[in-house]
Amino acid sequence: xxxxxxxxxxxxxxxxxAAVEAGKCGGVSxxxxxxxxxxxxxxxQCIHNGFGLHIFKEELTGPEYAExxxxxxxxxxxxxxxxxxxxxxxxxxxxxxxxxxxGLIKIxxxxxxxxxxxxxxxxxxxxxxxxxxxxxxxxxxSQRFVNMEGYMVGKNIVILGxxxxxxxxxxxxxxxxxxxxxxxEVLPYPGGLTRNIxxxxxxxxxxxxxxxxxxxxxxxxxxEGVVIAKVDENRKPVLGTEKYYPCDTxxxxxxxxxxxxxxxxxxxxxxPVTGGAVVNESMETxxxxxxxxxxxxxxxxxxxxxxxxxxxxxxxxxxxxxxEISRGGPKMIAKAKKxxxxxxxxxxxxxxxxxxxxxxMRVDNIYKDSKLVVKIGDxxxxxxxxxxxRPGEMERITINKGALSEASDxxxxxEVSEVV
Amino acid sequence: xxxxxxxxxxxxxxxxxxxxxxxxxxxxxxxKESDVGEGASKANSAIIHAGYDAKPGTLKAKFNVLGNPMYxxxxxxxxxxxxxxxxxxxxxxxxxxxxxxKLYYQGIANGVPDMEIIGGKKVLKMxxxxxxxxxxxxxxxxxxxxxPMELTVALxxxxxxxxxxxxxxxxxxxxxxxxxxxxxxxGEKYVDTxxxxxxxxxxxxxxxxxxxxxxxxxxPRRGQYNIFxxxxxxxxxxxxxxxxxxxxxxxxxxxxxxxxxxxxxDAEDLEDKNATNTTLNGLNTIRHGADRSAANIxxxxxxxxxxxxxxxxxxxxxxIGESKFxxxxxxxxxxxxxxxxxxxxxxxxxxxxxxxINGGLIEKEDYxxxxxxxxxxxxxxxxxxxxxxxxxxxxxKVICRCxxxxxxxxxxxxxxxxxxxxxxxxxxxxxxxxxxxxxGFCSPRVIEILxxxxxxxxxxxxxxxxxxxxxxxxxxxxxxxxxxxREQCPDQVKSRGSSNMEDGNTQSGSAKGVGL
Numbered sequence: 001x002x003x004x005x006x007x008x009x010x011x012x013x014x015x016x017x018a019a020v021e022a023g024k025c026g027g028v029s030x031x032x033x034x035x036x037x038x039x040x041x042x043x044x045q046c047i048h049n050g051f052g053l054h055i056f057k058e059e060l061t062g063p064e065y066a067e068x069x070x071x072x073x074x075x076x077x078x079x080x081x082x083x084x085x086x087x088x089x090x091x092x093x094x095x096x097x098x099x100x101x102x103g104l105i106k107i108x109x110x111x112x113x114x115x116x117x118x119x120x121x122x123x124x125x126x127x128x129x130x131x132x133x134x135x136x137x138x139x140x141x142s143q144r145f146v147n148m149e150g151y152m153v154g155k156n157i158v159i160l161g162x163x164x165x166x167x168x169x170x171x172x173x174x175x176x177x178x179x180x181x182x183x184x185e186v187l188p189y190p191g192g193l194t195r196n197i198x199x200x201x202x203x204x205x206x207x208x209x210x211x212x213x214x215x216x217x218x219x220x221x222x223x224e225g226v227v228i229a230k231v232d233e234n235r236k237p238v239l240g241t242e243k244y245y246p247c248d249t250x251x252x253x254x255x256x257x258x259x260x261x262x263x264x265x266x267x268x269x270x271x272p273v274t275g276g277a278v279v280n281e282s283m284e285t286x287x288x289x290x291x292x293x294x295x296x297x298x299x300x301x302x303x304x305x306x307x308x309x310x311x312x313x314x315x316x317x318x319x320x321x322x323x324e325i326s327r328g329g330p331k332m333i334a335k336a337k338k339x340x341x342x343x344x345x346x347x348x349x350x351x352x353x354x355x356x357x358x359x360x361m362r363v364d365n366i367y368k369d370s371k372l373v374v375k376i377g378d379x380x381x382x383x384x385x386x387x388x389x390r391p392g393e394m395e396r397i398t399i400n401k402g403a404l405s406e407a408s409d410x411x412x413x414x415e416v417s418e419v420v
Numbered sequence: 421x422x423x424x425x426x427x428x429x430x431x432x433x434x435x436x437x438x439x440x441x442x443x444x445x446x447x448x449x450x451x452k453e454s455d456v457g458e459g460a461s462k463a464n465s466a467i468i469h470a471g472y473d474a475k476p477g478t479l480k481a482k483f484n485v486l487g488n489p490m491y492x493x494x495x496x497x498x499x500x501x502x503x504x505x506x507x508x509x510x511x512x513x514x515x516x517x518x519x520x521x522k523l524y525y526q527g528i529a530n531g532v533p534d535m536e537i538i539g540g541k542k543v544l545k546m547x548x549x550x551x552x553x554x555x556x557x558x559x560x561x562x563x564x565x566x567x568p569m570e571l572t573v574a575l576x577x578x579x580x581x582x583x584x585x586x587x588x589x590x591x592x593x594x595x596x597x598x599x600x601x602x603x604x605x606x607g608e609k610y611v612d613t614x615x616x617x618x619x620x621x622x623x624x625x626x627x628x629x630x631x632x633x634x635x636x637x638x639x640p641r642r643g644q645y646n647i648f649x650x651x652x653x654x655x656x657x658x659x660x661x662x663x664x665x666x667x668x669x670x671x672x673x674x675x676x677x678x679x680x681x682x683x684x685x686d687a688e689d690l691e692d693k694n695a696t697n698t699t700l701n702g703l704n705t706i707r708h709g710a711d712r713s714a715a716n717i718x719x720x721x722x723x724x725x726x727x728x729x730x731x732x733x734x735x736x737x738x739x740i741g742e743s744k745f746x747x748x749x750x751x752x753x754x755x756x757x758x759x760x761x762x763x764x765x766x767x768x769x770x771x772x773x774x775x776x777i778n779g780g781l782i783e784k785e786d787y788x789x790x791x792x793x794x795x796x797x798x799x800x801x802x803x804x805x806x807x808x809x810x811x812x813x814x815x816x817k818v819i820c821r822c823x824x825x826x827x828x829x830x831x832x833x834x835x836x837x838x839x840x841x842x843x844x845x846x847x848x849x850x851x852x853x854x855x856x857x858x859x860g861f862c863s864p865r866v867i868e869i870l871x872x873x874x875x876x877x878x879x880x881x882x883x884x885x886x887x888x889x890x891x892x893x894x895x896x897x898x899x900x901x902x903x904x905x906r907e908q909c910p911d912q913v914k915s916r917g918s919s920n921m922e923d924g925n926t927q928s929g930s931a932k933g934v935g936l
Contacts (some may be wrong), residue, residue: 018671085818096802100813104806122858124724127646129698132726134883134890138860143893145864151879152892221696221888237700261822264651 003320004031004079006314007095007109009262010088012041013303014294014310015115021314023076028321031107032073032080034098039073039080042065042140043303045147045276048168050195053302065303089266091287107376111289111317114263114277115310120165121255123217130217133224136287139165139253143172152176154249158226159183160214164192164301164392166253171200175182180204181245184212184228185284186235189366191253193301214250215242256299266290273342274298279291280347281357282316282325283309286333289320298344298360301394305360316352326351332376332404332412339363339416340372350404350413356375357404359397363389363416372397377409389416422446422585423468423472424774426606427454427592427627431568431763431913432755433619433887434575439767441582443781448611449576449584450604452591453885455845456838457572459621460759462848463696463728465672465685466568467659469758470507470560472527472535473669479738481530483769484761488562488766498574498791500566507563507659508543510713511555516663520558523664527560532540534684535560547656550714563659565677568760569848576838578791582784586838587611592620595630601748602631615748615774622693622731623754624739632745640729640752643685644702649721651858653679657664658711671709673717678823678851683710683717689732698725723856730756740766752776794850795832798824819869820862822855830866834873842872843867844884863890 006022008015011034019032038044043051045063056068056195071082084099095107120138135154137145143165155178159166162185170180182336183201188211190197201208205411215237216227230241258276260268269278269286276297277285283293293313294306319325329351334343343361359374367389374382374397381403389395398413404412424440426433429451451458463511495502511517520537525629527535540554580586590606597603601614620627622863625638648655662670674682686705703725710717733739733754743749752770755762774780795810797805797815807830809816815828833840833849840846843853843866852866853859859866867890871878880889 035821041537068545075667077717083817085816085821087818087824098805098809098816100816103809103816104802106802119857120724120860122860123858124647125722125856127703127722127725128723129700129703134888141598149864149868149878155892215700216697218697220696221884221886259821 001094001108003108005029005109006031006111006113006317007107008032008113008115008314008336009089009095010034010041010115010117010296011036011039011080011082012115012117012294013043013066013069013306014117014296015113016066016073016308017310018076018113018115018291018314018317019080020069020072020076021215021311022318023073023078025315025318027320030078032078033084033086033328034080034082034096035085036359037083039070039082044169045140045143047147048172051303053407054302055307071363086262089262089265089290093289101282104299111291111320113313113317114285114290114292114296116259116296118256118258118299120252121257123250123252126252126254128150128214128217131219131416133217133219133222135219135223135249136200136217137249139163139169139251142169142251146172146176146374152178153251154178154223154247156247157181157249157251158214158228158245159251159253161185161252161254162190162192162197163253163255164196166251167192167196167200169253170206171177171204174204174206174251180206181247182207182209184209184214186213189390192392193392199257213237217250218244223250229292246302248361256295258299259295260296262291262350263296268292271342271346273336274344275363276344278347279345280349281345281352282319282349283313283345284316284320284325286381291317291320297344301392305394305396309360330410332407332410334359335411335413335417336361337413339365339367339389340414348404352403353404356398359399359414361395361397361414363395364391366390367416367418370416373415373417374399375415376404376407376415377411383417385419388404421601421612421614422448424448424615424617425450425602425611425618427604428459428619428621429572429576429586429588430459430461430619430621431572431575431760432621432752432766433617434572434579435763435767436617436619436752436770437579438575438582439583439705441579441584442784442787443771444784445583445781447579447876448613449579449586450590450592450606451586451588454588454841454882455848455885455905456576456586456588458885459574459846460730460756462569463645463726464568464757464760465645465674465682466565466714467507467672467674467760468502468564468566469761470527470535470563471530471532471758472560472759474530474758476526476529479740480758481764483738483765484758485531485764486765487758488564491564491566494571494764495566497789498571498578499793500571500574502564502566502758503677504562504564504590505658505675506559506561507661508547508557508559509661509663510543510550510557511663512551512553512712513555520556520790523558527558532560533562544734547658547660549655549716550660551712552715553701565659565675566760567677570646571760573838573849574791577751577836578789580837581791582787591914592627592630594619595627597631597746615750615777616772617750617752618909619752619755621755622729624731624751628743628753629749631749632743634737635743635751636753637734639734640690640695641732641756642688642690642695642702642727642729643704644727645684645725646703646706646722647724647797648681648694648718649723650679652681652718655681655713655718662713671706671713672871673710673714678854680723681718683707683726690729693729694870696727696729698727702727704857715726724858733802738762738766742777748777792836795829797826797829815928819854819865820852822857823851825850825852825862827869829874830869834870841870842882842884842888843870843890846870851922868892891900
């Protein structure tokens, strides 16, 4: 068995940021394990720009964004293994992995950072009725085919779901010469970022049908068409509104799911709303010394925020190895209240906060001219006015340590309050 | 002239082919699709039934009870996973308890062993997720679960190992009588044969009508299903049936052999033999049916839906025997449930018929009953995994994360003598794409491996049959296609019998494998 102080599982944006940060803290041995043939994760297939606006104050493509971290990783001489699949993690941090060079290896880690990312929700998970022909792709898979393999997935395309990857692919496939007929979204509001709605759909005259969904897939061998219907407020198809759209391809961009099968093997507690681990302010899961960050923790819409969160995880993994994390002391529970679906982290231990804690959250609906109200117990400690709140855009609130340490209650909550 | 032509490479046709391969005969197995097991054999409940359902005296009852015990030997010889998990028919009220008693005595009459009627409390102890209203259940420990796709492939492989010639992509278009035998046309191609065995499933009436007056009619009876994430594979441990009704055994809740949870099927008689689509109504029907048996079914964790068409005979029983109107033409038709269970017993019976017609058959001395074992990486222990990777590093490349399927396993199922040629073909045999991500991550990789192994471009790879190309095949983007210098795949439509394997890979007993 080989051993490292910190093993980072996943070499995408989250894993790279965590590893680089841990390397910068110094004094620890770090290993990154990546299942793919190169580092960078899904960023490598995101050849569009728009990455890095917050962190680097410039617009980078996905591969460029990844490259900055890969360069730092190399400069810090951090070890990594490619083509290596982790098949097991135990609660005492023994990792089992396989790769063609080493065979089956066991690695003992003092701390583990989980950064496995997420997967796409599928046609099957939505239980869409109909045939099972070729020509049904998740948006990310189509992105891989087009951008990395150099093949077109179809010529006449309907997209279900207005998640960001689907929107990006609407533009990408249009530029490659395909006809993207429309994007249907079951919710009454779009799933992706506003900037993607504007730059990927409106700029190319691709209609967005809100409150619509695919109720049947037709075509025995290759997709021949889809039936789209309007849905009511309970997202049930309205009889009589069905319309047939001939097409050869259906793309799905209907949500991302954190990939926590390994976390479950280790016995880590998951949050049923995020699908990711329950973590504290240090991004540490229910098992001491196992940390989680990025899309395996909760689905982000901006890679910049993944990077920030993952740096926090990397820094705290180093602290853990050096026994610098405080276990006792006052503790607060973060509660999502009216209008807020979840808050990460779920637990805040005040002794481990340097200056401020960052709470990440998503709202459950579109709110116009409203505010996010942060309370400790019944006492409001912060209000943030918002012109728009959208489920597709993650909100982040910074709470100063001062406000937390003065608290007389152990519950910190966030709710949406509509301004009258 | 060949001795025997079997039409239809479903589980029945492949079982008969394997049984015939024990004898000194020239047998061809004709299949209209590009792979074996593409009809009812790939979309059913995957249950090896105990045998109490069918009326005593019917062929269904006879072959069910004969077939069930044969699965121990078959699964071991062919290296197909099979588990006798047992089944429970549950009763929710006194009327249904009456039905259970009738079923019990029917089972006794059919010769089903070890059945027991147990009380509600005991049922709930065995299966705590079932409805709390349960009064009792008929327990049959001999019922089992299997993967019908793997089984059909394994039967075909073993038959081909023993000299049967498989002809995929060969749709029978006409049959003409010869002086002694038949000429079977498949478009331009034809095969002359002494005997014909009609195992054409949904189309067996049409095949019969090519040589004889209509004797029976096959009605496509659709059944729809949902499969759930493996996290819920132990939701039930046995196969749970409701009390049977006129339309059949009802909607079951069952574990699958690969550790998923399965619900379905409904039963809907149709006209269209291609209607393998699921519907909103059908999926709702199975949900209501399953909810009656079990509480809190985890619907949020459905990973896929599918539908199959049962070949329902209008005679209500299997149609098995030599046609009265066509000598040497044997119908094996209307093999709906319990067809999977009955298949091996039917095969033995059909060979018996042939022995009678032919005046005996000569047994081969070099018959190989065993199929070369498949490597199942996920099931090996750590030291076995390590040793395997050291021998062949392709077993360290995990292609399908959800089911932990390695490149080595995928290459193996492509190179076997009834090898996979399509995404679905690989999925059927080695399971990449069967998991919770439904091929999102692995399908580009599997396509790449298929193209490399079959020596063609990845745009030539199909999902399944005929024109199911995954990527844009024709030069929609001629400039780029030219720039990449793409070539078309050599004709993929090839007979895969013992005489013409691709890449000169003539097999004797076992095809060229990977790291073995």
